Structure formats: C-alpha cells, structure tokens
Amino acid sequence: MPSLFLENLTKRYPTGDLALDSVWLEVPEGQVVALIGPSGAGKSTLIRCVNRLVEPTSGRVLLADEEITALRPRRLRRIRRRMGMIFQEYALVERLTVMENVLSGRLGYVGFWSSWFRRFPRDDIATAFSLLERVGLTGMEDKRADALSGGQRQRVGIARALIQDPDLLLVDEPTASLDPKTSRQIMRLITELCSERALTAVVNIHDVPLARMFAQRVVGLQAGKIVYDGLPDGLTPDVLTQIYGEEDWLAADREYAPTGNNLVKSELQDQGRLAGEG
Amino acid sequence: MASPALSQETARWRPPPLIKSRRVRCFLALIVGLYVAAAFGTLDINWARVADGGPRALRFFSGFFPPDFAARWTAIVDGLLESLWMTIVATALGVLISIPIAVGGARNVAPLPVYFFCRSIMAASRTFHEVLIAIFFVKLFGFGPFAGVITLTFATLGFYAKLLAEDIEAIDPAQAEAIKATGAGWLQWLDFAIRPQVRPRAIGLAVYRLDINFRESAVIGIVGAGGIGATLNTAFDRYEFDTAAAILLIIIGIVMAAEYASGVIRHRLQ
Amino acid sequence: MAVFEGQNGQDWRQRTRLVDVFVWFCWLIGLSIVVACLSFISDKTIWAFVLSAPQEAGDLGGRMFPPDWAYSNTLWRPLWDTFNIATLGTAIALMISVPVAFCAARNTTPSIVFVRPIALFIIAASRSINSLIWALLLVVIVGPGVFAGVIAIAFRSVGFCGKLLYEAIEEIAVEPVEAVTATGASSGQVLTYGVVPQIMPAFAGISVFRWDINIRESTILGLVGAGGIGLQLSASINNLDWSRVAVILIAILGTVIVSEWLSAKVRAALI
Numbered sequence: 001m002p003s004l005f006l007e008n009l010t011k012r013y014p015t016g017d018l019a020l021d022s023v024w025l026e027v028p029e030g031q032v033v034a035l036i037g038p039s040g041a042g043k044s045t046l047i048r049c050v051n052r053l054v055e056p057t058s059g060r061v062l063l064a065d066e067e068i069t070a071l072r073p074r075r076l077r078r079i080r081r082r083m084g085m086i087f088q089e090y091a092l093v094e095r096l097t098v099m100e101n102v103l104s105g106r107l108g109y110v111g112f113w114s115s116w117f118r119r120f121p122r123d124d125i126a127t128a129f130s131l132l133e134r135v136g137l138t139g140m141e142d143k144r145a146d147a148l149s150g151g152q153r154q155r156v157g158i159a160r161a162l163i164q165d166p167d168l169l170l171v172d173e174p175t176a177s178l179d180p181k182t183s184r185q186i187m188r189l190i191t192e193l194c195s196e197r198a199l200t201a202v203v204n205i206h207d208v209p210l211a212r213m214f215a216q217r218v219v220g221l222q223a224g225k226i227v228y229d230g231l232p233d234g235l236t237p238d239v240l241t242q243i244y245g246e247e248d249w250l251a252a253d254r255e256y257a258p259t260g261n262n263l264v265k266s267e268l269q270d271q272g273r274l275a276g277e278g
Numbered sequence: 279m280a281s282p283a284l285s286q287e288t289a290r291w292r293p294p295p296l297i298k299s300r301r302v303r304c305f306l307a308l309i310v311g312l313y314v315a316a317a318f319g320t321l322d323i324n325w326a327r328v329a330d331g332g333p334r335a336l337r338f339f340s341g342f343f344p345p346d347f348a349a350r351w352t353a354i355v356d357g358l359l360e361s362l363w364m365t366i367v368a369t370a371l372g373v374l375i376s377i378p379i380a381v382g383g384a385r386n387v388a389p390l391p392v393y394f395f396c397r398s399i400m401a402a403s404r405t406f407h408e409v410l411i412a413i414f415f416v417k418l419f420g421f422g423p424f425a426g427v428i429t430l431t432f433a434t435l436g437f438y439a440k441l442l443a444e445d446i447e448a449i450d451p452a453q454a455e456a457i458k459a460t461g462a463g464w465l466q467w468l469d470f471a472i473r474p475q476v477r478p479r480a481i482g483l484a485v486y487r488l489d490i491n492f493r494e495s496a497v498i499g500i501v502g503a504g505g506i507g508a509t510l511n512t513a514f515d516r517y518e519f520d521t522a523a524a525i526l527l528i529i530i531g532i533v534m535a536a537e538y539a540s541g542v543i544r545h546r547l548q
Numbered sequence: 549m550a551v552f553e554g555q556n557g558q559d560w561r562q563r564t565r566l567v568d569v570f571v572w573f574c575w576l577i578g579l580s581i582v583v584a585c586l587s588f589i590s591d592k593t594i595w596a597f598v599l600s601a602p603q604e605a606g607d608l609g610g611r612m613f614p615p616d617w618a619y620s621n622t623l624w625r626p627l628w629d630t631f632n633i634a635t636l637g638t639a640i641a642l643m644i645s646v647p648v649a650f651c652a653a654r655n656t657t658p659s660i661v662f663v664r665p666i667a668l669f670i671i672a673a674s675r676s677i678n679s680l681i682w683a684l685l686l687v688v689i690v691g692p693g694v695f696a697g698v699i700a701i702a703f704r705s706v707g708f709c710g711k712l713l714y715e716a717i718e719e720i721a722v723e724p725v726e727a728v729t730a731t732g733a734s735s736g737q738v739l740t741y742g743v744v745p746q747i748m749p750a751f752a753g754i755s756v757f758r759w760d761i762n763i764r765e766s767t768i769l770g771l772v773g774a775g776g777i778g779l780q781l782s783a784s785i786n787n788l789d790w791s792r793v794a795v796i797l798i799a800i801l802g803t804v805i806v807s808e809w810l811s812a813k814v815r816a817a818l819i
Contacts, residue, residue: 080461108461420597
C-alpha cells in the first residue's frame with residue numbers, strides 16, 4: 001500500500017507559471033525520497049501541494065487512501081497533523097521560546113484556550129522534553145528561537161515536526177542555509193529519525209551528493225515534470241544533465257571525490273564527539 | 279587613445295535629467311510656475327494688516343506675559359485631568375476595537391470581502407479631520423468629554439488599525455506557513471504565528487497613539503468636546519491671554535515630556 | 549525558569565507562578581485605571597443628551613437631506629484656498645525644515661553643543677502646538693484669512709518634516725560620505741555628493757506624506773478664521789443650515805479622496 005500517492009498533479013500559478021505538470025508519484029511506506037532539481041523546477045510547490053499550503057490546480061493527493069485534495073478545512077487541519085513539515089531557513093516563530101516552538105507542533109491536537117494560555121497536556125510536554133534531548137538541545141527550552149544558531153534552529157524545526165507524531169515528513173531544503181558539516185548532521189538526524197519511526201519522507205534538496213548519501217530513492221524534477229525516478233546510484237552525468245542542464249558533471253565529481261573521503265572521516269569524528277557529549 | 283569624437287562626447291556630459299522627455303519637463307515647470315503665480319495672486323494678503331502684525335504680536339504676547347497659572351488653577355487642573363481620562367479611555371477602547379479590524383484588514387490573513395469591509399472602516403475614520411468629527415459628536419452627544427472620548431476612539435481606529443494591518447501584512451510568511459502546516463486552527467495560527475511577530479510594534483503604536491490622543495484632546499476641546507482644549511477656548515473667549523499662555527505652556531511641556539517618554543518606551547521595545 | 553520538577557518528570561509552563569501572578573496583577577491595574585477614567589467621564593456627562601443621540605442623529609440626517617446642491621457652486625473658491633493653504637504651507641515648511649534638519653542631525657550639525665539643541669527645540673516646539681492652535685494665534689497677529697492658514701500649516705509642518713528628515717540623515721550609510729571626504733572634498737561638497745543623494749527618497753516621501761496630512765488639516769483652519777473651506781463650514785453650522793453642511797462635507801470628502809489619489813500617484817512615481 002503506498003503511503004503517499006500523487007495522481008496527475010498539476011499546479012498553475014495565477015501568474016501563468018506552470019509549476020507542476022501532471023506529476024505521478026508513489027511513495028511506499030517508510031521510504032525516504034529525495035526530490036532534486038534546479039531552482040524553479042517545482043520542488044517546493046510539490047511538497048506544499050501535499051499538505052495544501054498551496055492549492056493544486058488539478059489532480060489528486062492521497063495519504064494512505066485518504067484523498068487530501070477533497071478535504072474541507074476542518075478535515076484538512078486534521079490530516080495536516082499527520083504530516084510534519086521541516087522548512088528551509090527553519091521558519092521558527094522567532095519571538096517564541098524553543099519550547100513554545102516545539103509545542104506549536106501540537107496545535108492541531110489541543111483546543112484554542114489551552115494553547116492561548118500555553119497549558120499543554122503533560123504528555124505533550126514530556127514528549128517535547130524527550131524530543132529536545134533526542135535532537136541534542138537539552139536545557140535550551142527557554143531560549144528564544146532567534147538566539148539560536150542555524151543548526152540549532154533546524155533541530156528545533158525537526159522537533160516541531162516530530163511532536164506532531166506524523167506518518168509523513170515533508171522536508172523543504174533543510175540544509176539550504178547551513179554549512180556543509182551541519183548540513184550532513186541535520187540530514188543524518190532526519191534519516192535516522194525516519195528509520196527509527198518508520199516514517200515516509202519527501203526531502204527537497206539542492207545538494208546532489210547529500211541526496212545520494214542519505215536517500216533511498218531520488219526523483220529528479222525539471223520544469224514541473226519528473227525526468228528521473230530511481231536509485232541514487234543511477235544519477236549518472238547524463239541524468240544530471242537532463243535534470244540540471246549542461247555542465248561538466250565528472251569534473252564536479254572529481255573535485256568531490258577526495259573531499260568525500262575527508263568528510264567521511266570528519267563525520268566519524270563528529271559521531272564520536274556527539275556520543276561523547278551524550 | 280580616445281578618438282576626438284569620443285572626447286567631445288565626454289566633454290559634453292551632463293547628469294541625466296530626472297524626467298527624460300524635454301517637453302514634459304518644460305510643461306511641468308510651466309505648470310508649477312503658473313500654479314505658484316495663481317496661488318500667490320489669489321492669496322489676498324492684506325499687507326497693511328500683516329505689517330501691523332509686529333506691534334499686534336507684541337501687544338498680544340505682552341498680554342500673554344507673564345503667564346498666569348494661579349487665577350484659573352483649579353480650572354486648568356480639571357481640564358488637564360479630563361484630557362487625561364479622555365486620552366486613556368479612548369486609547370484603550372480604540373486599540374481594543376482596532377485589533378480585530380486590523381486582523382480583518384490584513385490581506386494575508388483575511389478573505390477579500392472582510393478585507394474590503396475593514397479597510398473601508400479605516401478609510402472612513404481617516405477621511406475627516408478629528409475636529410470635524412468632534413463637531414458632529416458634540417452635536418449628537420452634547421458638550422463634554424463623552425463626545426471627546428467617542429471622537430478620539432474613532433480617530434484611533436483609523437490610525438492604529440491601519441498601521442497594525444500593514445504590520446501584519448509585513449510579517450515573515452515562512453513562520454506563518456510553518457504554524458499552518460502543523461494543523462493549527464485559524465485562531466491558534468493568529469496566536470502562535472502572527473501575535474509574536476507584531477507584538478512589539480503593536481505596543482509601540484499604542485504608546486504612540488496615547489501620546490497623539492493627548493495632543494488631540496487639547497484641540498477638540500475648542501469645538502466643545504471637553505478636556506484642556508475647552509479650558510483654553512474659554513480663556514481665549516474671555517480675553518484672559520495670560521491664562522491662555524499658561525495653558526499653552528503646560529500643554530507644550532506635557533507633550534514634550536510625553537513624547538520623550540513614549541520615545542524611550544518605544545526604543546526599549548525594539 | 550519555567551521548568552518544574554513535577555511528580556512525573558519535568559513539567560513546563562510558559563511562566564513561573566510568580567511571574568504569572570505579576571502579569572495578571574498588571575492587567576488588573578490597567579483595567580481598573582480604565583474603569584476609573586470611565587467613571588470620571590460618566591460623572592461629567594449629561595446622560596440624557598447621550599441617550600437622545602439616536603433622535604438627534606435622525607433629526608440631523610433629516611435636515612441634511614437633501615443637500616443644497618445649488619450651494620456647491622460657491623465652494624470652488626474656498627476649495628482652491630484650502631488646496632493653496634496645504635500646498636504653500638508644505639512648501640514653506642520644507643524650505644525651513646531642510647536647514648533645521650541638517651542642524652539637528654548628529655552627523656551633519658555644525659555644532660553639537662550649541663546649534664543642535666536649538667534646532668531640536670525648534671522641531672519640538674513646532675510639533676507640540678497643533679496647527680489649529682497656531683492658526684488661533686496667527687489670526688490675531690496677521691489678521692484672518694488664507695495667509696494666517698498658510699503660516700499656521702507651515703509652522704506645524706516644520707517640526708514634523710524636520711524630525712523625519714533629521715532621523716533620515718542620521719541613518720545614512722557612512723561609507724559613501726567617507727569616500728567623498730577621502731577625495732578631498734569640502735564640507736559643502738560632502739553634503740551634496742555624499743549625504744543629499746542618500747536622503748532624496750526620504751525627502752520626497754516626507755513631502756508627499758505631509759502634504760496629504762495638510763490637506764486634511766487645512767479643511768478645518770477656517771473654523772478659527774484662517775481661510776479655506778472651514779470658514780463656510782463654520783458659517784453654515786452657526787446658521788444651522790445643515791443642508792449646506794452636507795454639501796461642504798461632500799466637497800471635503802472629494803478633496804481628500806483626490807489628494808489621496810494624487811499622493812499615491814506621486815509616491816508610486818518616486819519609487
């Protein structure tokens with residue numbers, strides 16, 4: 001049974017831009033899919049059509065056989081609880097504390113007045129604390145979000161998505177404004193959490209090497225159409241040219257190869273350091 | 279080496295004019311010239327009267343001097359307190375009513391019909407000067423501070439709701455989108471995504487409006503809407519210029535102090 | 549601060565109990581101040597008049613309708629005067645406020661100790677007296693008429709424009725000014741090449757903004773005799789000629805809408 005199913009999904013913006021052009025996509029349960037493609041290919045639109053932050057022009061979106069595109073607002077909010085979203089530039093509410101940001105992931109579950117007075121159920125608070133511990137932010141709960149570094153903010157963003165107890169993670173350029181090392185830490189954290197919780201995930205990502213490293217499947221989007229769908233290993237220079245256009249991909253690979261080894265080494269060091277901290 | 283043609287070209291360089299077409303430029307200059315001539319021509323300045331202004335001003339200000347705080351002291355204090363009550367109530371009421379109107383008047387929050395409705399309330403409140411509105415409320419509710427409170431509340435609507443709505447429209451959409459994606463309800467979304475982002479400005483604007491309302495309360499009193507303005511008007515009517523001078527000095531003093539204080543408060547909030 | 553060791557693990561509240569109580573207490577005090585003010589005002593209000601407001605409104609509406617359209621032909625001259633008061637007043641105010649603003653800005657003032665406080669005082673004094681009060685004073689000094697209105701608007705606007713302008717001057721980028729100074733330019737040249745280009749957009753915006761406000765202000769100056777359509781308004785109100793008042797209000801509405809449209813156009817052209 002597919003967890004997520006996009007059927008003939010099309011989005012045309014009022015400006016006339018065709019962002020998605022009859023996209024068909026099946027994601028089975030527990031799979032981590034990387035969505036790659038140049039800027040403006042429709043990656044962000046695709047992810048936002050799934051939880052209807054952007055209304056698709058036509059086509060259907062199904063999550064575990066429930067048709068999201070047919071839901072009325074109340075049911076839509078209900079199903080949004082089951083889809084955690086992680087954003088580019090973190091999208092934390094900067095003037096709220098870390099804890100409030102994490103707990104905002106429970107808004108779909110609690111009533112208005114208890115959220116107004118910030119009286120969340122005990123279980124939610126306990127979950128929030130354990131998630132903060134899991135993403136490595138123990139003791140940070142009362143800091144304001146704008147006092148954190150980029151990597152820390154994205155960890156809060158991950159905790160906010162996970163506290164929803166989602167079936168599906170929608171991840172939009174999670175590493176776009178992070179340095180290479182933090183990027184890999186964040187991607188590793190996301191994929192680890194997905195396998196721990198058997199989450200399905202759709203990850204938009206600019207960085208092809210990162211996509212290769214962490215995804216089980218890669219989908220290439222070009223001008224609103226899927227032009228590649230397969231294993232990360234299948235991303236040959238020809239395929240990349242098809243997705244991104246003409247470029248000396250082998251040269252990029254050659255440059256990348258030696259540093260790749262170094263990065264693996266530094267990653268091992270990182271893991272050791274993190275384990276030491278824990 | 280530059281060719282002769284080029285050097286001639288560069289020698290003739292002038293900054294490009296603001297308006298490209300020479301014809302439009304001349305036309306605009308002509309219009310402005312004609313307007314200034316016509317405006318001054320119809321100004322009807324009675325120069326003899328203006329020249330007389332010097333001695334008159336002297337006499338006038340000697341009537342002002344020395345300012346007499348003592349003669350009408352209780353009336354002044356009463357007027358000031360009344361202005362203060364009016365200011366506080368009008369600001370509190372105005373802000374309270376403005377908040378929902380501001381939310382309704384922000385394009386990124388409200389649907390189009392609500393948006394137009396709220397924006398037209400703001401426009402209605404901003405079209406007419408406070409004093410004109412005060413004249414009508416005095417006519418409706420009788421002389422005294424009640425009409426003043428209603429006037430100032432109404433005027434606060436146009437100011438506060440408009441600026442707050444613009445603030446709401448200028449929030450970071452990514453943060454709002456993130457909260458929406460959690461499945462939050464509309465009110466929860468306002469509370470978690472919008473409120474934290476506009477709160478400092480909203481408080482700052484309220485303090486600023488408190489300051490403005492006090493100033494305005496000194497003016498609408500002239501048309502009968504209570505407060506220190508009424509006291510001032512009485513003083514002018516009775517030719518008690520020394521008392522009027524005292525009142526003006528007190529108003530200036532309070533306005534300066536209030537502006538300084540509100541400036542400090544708003545600065546702290548940033 | 550807001551984390552507790554509860555019976556079953558950690559608990560979290562937005563604020564500690566003490567802060568919570570304090571916040572509620574502040575709200576309570578604020579509310580009671582407003583209620584107290586309300587009761588003071590209600591003491592000074594004759595409620596019979598307030599309660600008769602609906603009848604009064606109906607009565608007024610009845611007398612305003614139908615508006616005395618024939619009267620509108622005599623309003624062109626007062627409208628022209630109103631427009632002139634606002635425009636000339638703004639122009640004069642801008643001419644005065646530019647040097648005042650340069651004297652008031654920390655980074656361009658000739659002397660922080662002597663000139664700056666004087667400039668700041670001019671700005672503050674001009675701002676704290678409403679144009680209606682300026683008009684009240686000026687009518688006595690230069691006589692009733694449009695001229696008093698122009699000067700009143702100008703005096704009030706000097707402070708407004710001066711304040712916004714000197715804040716804009718203080719916020720300019722220092723690098724271009726440094727660069728111009730480094731070329732060996734005189735201080736006048738530094739102003740015209742380093743500072744003026746940076747504040748031109750602010751200057752244009754401020755002028756249009758204040759002109760728009762002044763159109764509204766100039767509609768009421770006639771109430772104290774300083775020219776413009778307010779003269780006709782106060783005469784009609786004093787004669788209880790409400791059908792004419794209606795026409796005047798419609799004329800003012802039209803003027804304000806046109807001025808708003810015009811200033812929006814100019815602003816769009818400037819940006």
